[in-house]
Amino acid sequence: MILVTGGLGFIGSHTVRALLDFGESCVLVQRRAGEAPADLAGGQVVIEQADITDLSTLLDVGARHEITGIVHLAYSMPWPPAAEQPVEQTRKALGGLLNVMQAAQDWGVRRVGVASTIGVYSGVTAEGPLREDMPLPLTAPHVIPTFKKIGEMLNDHLAGVTGIEVVNHRISGTWGPRDPHGAMFFAAPELVHAAVNGTEPDLSTLFGPAYAEDSIDLCYVKDTARAIALLQLADRLDHRTYNVGAGRATTNAEIIAAIKRVVPDARIELPTGGTGRQDHLDITRLQQDTGYKPEYDTERSVADYIAWLRAGNEY
Structure with a gap:
């Protein structure tokens, strides 16, 4: 039985679905009580209310x-x-991670997968795809990559001293059904919502203006979830850290074009003027060790997300 913390959350619920599809049963641990999404109903799922801190x-x-x-x-x-x-707050945050590792040790768990982020590469200036073996700056521009870098170092230490296989998942820009964040770090979710709602996108929550040329390794959540499940279930992994993404950069212009194929009158134009930098994750390790291949290209991702929202789902 696989225990998934945050199993009713955005990426968590899709990861549980992927694990179920591979024949696993799951225990979902949530701080607050909640019900499993409809697509998990009838599966081998147990929900436990527990605080990892x-x-x-x-x-x-x-x-x-x-x-x-x-x-x-x-x-x-x-x-x-x-x-x-x-x-x-810091004590509780790091304590939650350490408690998960303590539980793994007490229960005799072989492998623990831990979510990290593409944000740990902030400050890397090298050209080309972002690889797991690249040296990372010690600084970070946001609390999320800051604590993910700290967590990765703790995980490496704990894996060495406990013998538990701890695997860091450096997750790229993930989006799709049940994404509660909107335009937090990139524009794509809000562009889709605006098209479905018939409004102009509100991108005021981004760190800066959005341009058509802006890009990120944008991975549809169903692909992200399947990659995480594959990393959890693989018979053997040769590394402790894996990039989880699409393995390519997607521009806002590509997202807009895909949206307009489904919603031709969408009012979602963005100005030109971006840097044109096309950072994306190298997913060679993930592909070699698990056989992972993204199933959702830009057009399929957009069409699936629009269908989800048009079916009456909130986000």
């Missing part, structure tokens, strides 16, 4: 279920960041 309640889950693997997708960072009690 409370070690005793987390360990109790293992007393009720035989846990063979862990996929840790819940936040191990101060989120949302707040000015109040920053030291305590």
Whole structure:
């Protein structure tokens, strides 16, 4: 049975679906009570309400279920960041990660997959695809990559001293059904929402203006989830860190073109003037060790997401 922290969340719920499709059963650990999405109903899924920052309640889950693997997708960072009690927030964030590792050790779990982010590459100036063996700057521009870098170093240490196989998943820009973030780091989700709603996109939450040429390794959530499931279930992995993405850069212009094939009158134009830099993840390790291949190109991703929203789903 695979324990998935954050299993009712955006990437978590899709990862559970992927694990079920591979024949696994799952325990979903959530801090707040919740119901499984309709597409998980009838599957081999158990939902447990437990806070990963409370070690005793987390360990109790293992007393009720035989846990063979862990996929840790819940936040191990101060989120949302707040000015109040920053030291305590940091202690709880790192404590949650350490509790997951303690549980893995106590339960005799062989492999723990931990969500990291493409953001750890911030500051890398080398040309070409972003590779897992690239040296990373110690600094980071945001709390998420800051704590993911810290987490990766802790994971490497703990893997060495405990013998647990700890695998870092450097996840690219993921989007699709159940994405609650909107235009947090990139424009694509809001462009789709605006097209479906018949409005102009509100991109004011981005760090800067959005341009047609702006690009990111944009991976549809169903592909992200399948990659995570493959990394969890592979008989053998030759590395501790894997890029999880599409392996190519997608521009806003490509997203807009795909949207207009489905919604021709969408009011989603963006100005030109971007840098044209096309950073993307090298997913060679992932492909070689798991056989992963993205199934959702830009057009299929956009069409699937629009259909999801038009079916009455909120996001």
